[in-house]
Structures are given as C-alpha cells and as structure tokens.
Amino acid sequence: MRTSALVILITTLVGLVHGQDSPTTLQEQIYQARDRVLPALVHVEPVKKVYTKGEKQHTLVTGSGVIFSPEGYVITNHHVAENAEKVWCTLSNKERITATVVGSDPSTDIAVLKLNLDELKAPEVPFVKLGNSDSLEVGQLVLALGSPLGLSRSVSMGVISSIDRYFPESGSMLSPYNLWIQTDAAINPGNSGGPLINLKGEVVGINARAVFLAENLGFAIPINLVKEIAQKIINGRFVKRAWLGLEFHPLKDFKEYLGDSSLSGALVAHIDQNSPARKSGLAVGDVIQKINQIPIHAEYEEDLPQVRKIIADLPVNQPAKLSIWRQGKKKTITVTPVPEPFVEEPEFEASRWGMVVKNITWNLYRYHMLPDFYGVLVTSVKSGDLADQANLQSGDVIRKINGRLIRNLSDFRQVYFDLESRDSEMVFLELRRNGHRYFTVMRKPLTP
Structure with missing residues (x-):
C-alpha cells in the first residue's frame, strides 16, 4: 500500500515539475522531445583549408547542426564552419547533400549554413522550433543531440547545471557577449x-564546448542570442557591431577604494589607443552608470557580457551619451561609436614569403593581450622559406613593412603585391612578439 502511494506521488511530482496537463510519463516526454528534433538534426562535414608549417592542406572534420527554417537554413558553430571550402550535410533520412556557408560570427561562435535544396529528393525539409533560453532553470532536464566523435544522431540527457556561467578572457571559452549554459548532458567533440x-522539443541552446579530460561539463550558447545573430548573418553575412575601445572590471571589489558603497555601474579598466572612448575624454577609473539612459550594472564578472553587448548594439556613427561617475562627481560625456575594427576574413597565404597571415579578430586581440587591433597575425610559417629564415614565428603580429603601417589584412595584401611586383630584394618587418617590439629582415636569394 505504501509502495503504491509512493509511485503515485512520484508520478504526480514529475507531472508538476514539467508542467504536464496529462499523465505523460517522463520516458514518453523524452521520446516526444527527441522525435520533434531528430528529423531536423544535421551531421556536418566541412572540408577545411588548413596550413601546417606554411603548407596548404585539406582536412575533413565533423560537427553538428540543426535546420531551423523551411528554407533550409542550418545553425552550427563558427569553429565548425570556419575556413570551410566545401560543406557536406547528412540529414536524418541519410541523404547527403552540400551546403553553403552563409556567414559566421567568431565573437559568438555562431554560423549559418544554407542547404542546397535542389539536391534533395524530398520536396521539403523538417525544421525545429527555437525556444526561449531566458526561461531555463537550474536542474531542468535537457537533451543534447549531435554527432559526438562522428557518431551521428546521438542523444544524451542531463540537467542544466548553470544558466549564467562566465569564463575568464582566455582560451577556447572566450565569448565577449554572452554567458554560457552549463549542462551535465554528455557533450564531446563532434557535438559542436x-x-x-x-x-517540449524546443531548442534552448547550441552545443559548443566541452572541457577536455573533465566529466559532465558541457557548454551551450543560449538560443535567444543565437536567434538574434543568425538573423543578422542571414540579412548581411556579417554581424556589424559598434565599438568604443573600452574594457571593464567588475565594480564589487573597488567600491570601498572609490569611497562609495552604493556606487553602481561598470568600472573602466582599459581604453584602447586612438579609440572613440579615448577621444571623448573617458579615463581609466571612470564608472559608467548609464549609456543613452540605459542603466549599467557590472557588479560581478558575469555582468560584463551584457555591458559589452549594450555598447555593441549602439548605432554606429551616432553620438551616444554616457553618464559617468568620476572621483565623486557625476558627468555626462558624448562619444561616437565606430564600426568594430575586428573583421573576420579567410587567411591569406603570402606564398612567395612562405607565411600565412590573418586579420586580428576580437578573440585574437584579447587572447594574445595585444595593446590595440593594428596589424596581421602570423598563423603559419613554411619551413626553410624566407619568413622562416628571418625567424618569423606563429603568433607574431606584423605592424609595419618597409616603414608602411599595416592596419589589417587589406594593407598587408597591398604592400605584399606591391613589393613583389617590384621584386624587392629586402623586406624590413616590424613585429610584436610576446608584448615586445621586434625587427627582422627577409632577404631574397640573389639570382645568378
């Protein structure tokens, strides 16, 4: 009798926890959720262009994706689609077709593919419903679907461990504009x-990361951010953001030092050279309390992504008013945001110099702790070639070539082709390496 009562109680609790109007069992809910999403699951195989010691190679990698529109748009990760020269997609019915990379956003690790529907036998494709990640709760049951280690159509189950996980600005977890959903559902390489x-079978996140050699630690990008970024990619291939050239520190530990325990806002910790923030008169130590009347709160580290996003969403080239606190006094400063200078472009192979370079993105800028965003990053050096002989290394940032400023990849290409057209015998490079200035010369061998 007591056993029967316990069974009834557990069944009732399961129904209450999951908001069920009918006495559906937990197992049936799992099946129904799986069946709503599995038909739209995609096994993604990009053929990537990679450089190893300066040598171009092609490699096939494995990732996952999900169809989210009847037009055949697929959400996946930027790190899955990055540098893909061709993308194969295997659908749930095992049809294998190609897809086009519509665009991607490295700052949020989101990419959008477009299935080539004319290759399909079926007249239409299934697609998922995108849910609301703001409604997630810690302890809520979730399923992770994908191709872990290439094992397609895999499903794992777990709970939401955290809805606002924040990571320090280093390594693969770098993401300036969002907090992470943490789950103990199994996420492995290939689930990305x-x-x-x-x-309910609603997508609440896009799986993106797992911690190597750790168990039950997986991380997903909140679907509300994914929806916003995916639509911007579809509308214009790239995500355009405003930039002020600011970085912040949580305010909590500095209130006593600043002499105001009730102070709120975001503490300015760094201002980039030649940035709109520096030109406006902002100073390190200022506390920004409002941006265009939007209250700013950055008490803790996990508040910082939202502050960055508020700035990134400002209209470009339109003045913004910042309400600041400075040494006990309140001021208003006007600053004009400019387009974010971090442009993601494919790597460029300077074959005659034996090196590969790329633009400095936000992630590279923060990861390498660069003082500003000027230059191009050396990503690969061909053994025995000119760059190698001049002791260039992966991770070097080229700032000047023969005295000409290299602001970005466009500048580098222009100087490179100009010097090669004149067959210059010596190329003088100014670099940054491990935070220090470094100079070197590439010398072409004399022709007999």
Whole structure:
C-alpha cells in the first residue's frame, strides 16, 4: 500500500515539475522531445583549408547542426564552419547533400549554413522550433543531440547545471557577449553546433564546448542570442557591431577604494589607443552608470557580457551619451561609436614569403593581450622559406613593412603585391612578439 502511494506521488511530482496537463510519463516526454528534433538534426562535414608549417592542406572534420527554417537554413558553430571550402550535410533520412556557408560570427561562435535544396529528393525539409533560453532553470532536464566523435544522431540527457556561467578572457571559452549554459548532458567533440533541447522539443541552446579530460561539463550558447545573430548573418553575412575601445572590471571589489558603497555601474579598466572612448575624454577609473539612459550594472564578472553587448548594439556613427561617475562627481560625456575594427576574413597565404597571415579578430586581440587591433597575425610559417629564415614565428603580429603601417589584412595584401611586383630584394618587418617590439629582415636569394 505504501509502495503504491509512493509511485503515485512520484508520478504526480514529475507531472508538476514539467508542467504536464496529462499523465505523460517522463520516458514518453523524452521520446516526444527527441522525435520533434531528430528529423531536423544535421551531421556536418566541412572540408577545411588548413596550413601546417606554411603548407596548404585539406582536412575533413565533423560537427553538428540543426535546420531551423523551411528554407533550409542550418545553425552550427563558427569553429565548425570556419575556413570551410566545401560543406557536406547528412540529414536524418541519410541523404547527403552540400551546403553553403552563409556567414559566421567568431565573437559568438555562431554560423549559418544554407542547404542546397535542389539536391534533395524530398520536396521539403523538417525544421525545429527555437525556444526561449531566458526561461531555463537550474536542474531542468535537457537533451543534447549531435554527432559526438562522428557518431551521428546521438542523444544524451542531463540537467542544466548553470544558466549564467562566465569564463575568464582566455582560451577556447572566450565569448565577449554572452554567458554560457552549463549542462551535465554528455557533450564531446563532434557535438559542436548540435541542439540542446528541453522536454517540449524546443531548442534552448547550441552545443559548443566541452572541457577536455573533465566529466559532465558541457557548454551551450543560449538560443535567444543565437536567434538574434543568425538573423543578422542571414540579412548581411556579417554581424556589424559598434565599438568604443573600452574594457571593464567588475565594480564589487573597488567600491570601498572609490569611497562609495552604493556606487553602481561598470568600472573602466582599459581604453584602447586612438579609440572613440579615448577621444571623448573617458579615463581609466571612470564608472559608467548609464549609456543613452540605459542603466549599467557590472557588479560581478558575469555582468560584463551584457555591458559589452549594450555598447555593441549602439548605432554606429551616432553620438551616444554616457553618464559617468568620476572621483565623486557625476558627468555626462558624448562619444561616437565606430564600426568594430575586428573583421573576420579567410587567411591569406603570402606564398612567395612562405607565411600565412590573418586579420586580428576580437578573440585574437584579447587572447594574445595585444595593446590595440593594428596589424596581421602570423598563423603559419613554411619551413626553410624566407619568413622562416628571418625567424618569423606563429603568433607574431606584423605592424609595419618597409616603414608602411599595416592596419589589417587589406594593407598587408597591398604592400605584399606591391613589393613583389617590384621584386624587392629586402623586406624590413616590424613585429610584436610576446608584448615586445621586434625587427627582422627577409632577404631574397640573389639570382645568378
């Protein structure tokens, strides 16, 4: 009798926890959620262009994705689609077709593919419903779908461990504009780009990361951010953001030092050279309390992504008013945001110099702790070639070539082709390496 009562109680609690109007069992809810999403799951195989010691190679990698529109748009991760020269997609019915990379955003690790529907036998494609990540709760049951280690159509189950996980600005977890959903559902290499779903079969996150040699630690990008970024990619291939050239520190530990325990806002910790913030008169130590009347709160580290996003969403080239606190006094400063200078472009192979370079993105800028965003990053050096002989290394940032400023990849290409057209015998390079200035000369061998 007591056993029967316990069974009834557990069944009732399961129904209450998951908001069910009918006495559906937990197992049936899992099946239903799976069946709503599995038909739209995609096994993604990009053929990537990579450089190893300066040598161009092609490699096939594995990731996941999910169809989210009847037009055949697929969400996946930027790190899955990056540098892809061709993308193969295997659908749930095992049809294998190609897809086009519409665009991607390295700052949020989101990419959008477009299935080539004319290759399909079926007249239409299934697609998922995108849910609301703001409604997630710690302890909520979720399913992770994808192709872990290439094992397609895999499903794992777990709970939401955290809805606001923040990571220090280094390593693969770098993401300036969002907090992470943490889950103990199994996420492994190959799951990247696959959906994290609730028991209603709604996508609440896009699986993106796992911690190597750790168990039950997986991380997903909140679907509300994914929806916003994916639509911007579809509308214009790239995500355009405003930039002020600021970095912040949580305010909590500095209130006593600043002499105001009730102070709120974001503490300015760094201002880039030649940035709109520096030109406006902002100073390190200022506390920004409002941006265009939007209250700013950055008490803790996990508040910082939202502050960055508020700035990134400002209209470009339109003045913004900042309400600041400075040494006990309140001021208003006007600053005009400019387009974010971090442009993601494919790597460029300077074959005659034996090196590969790329633009400095936000992630590279923060990861390498660069003082500003000027220059191009050396990503690969061909053994025995000119760059190698001049002792260039992966991770070097080229700032000047023969005295000409290199602001970005466009500048580098222009100087490179100009010097090669004149067959210059010596190329003088100014670099940054490990935070220090470094100079070197590439010398072409004399022709007999």
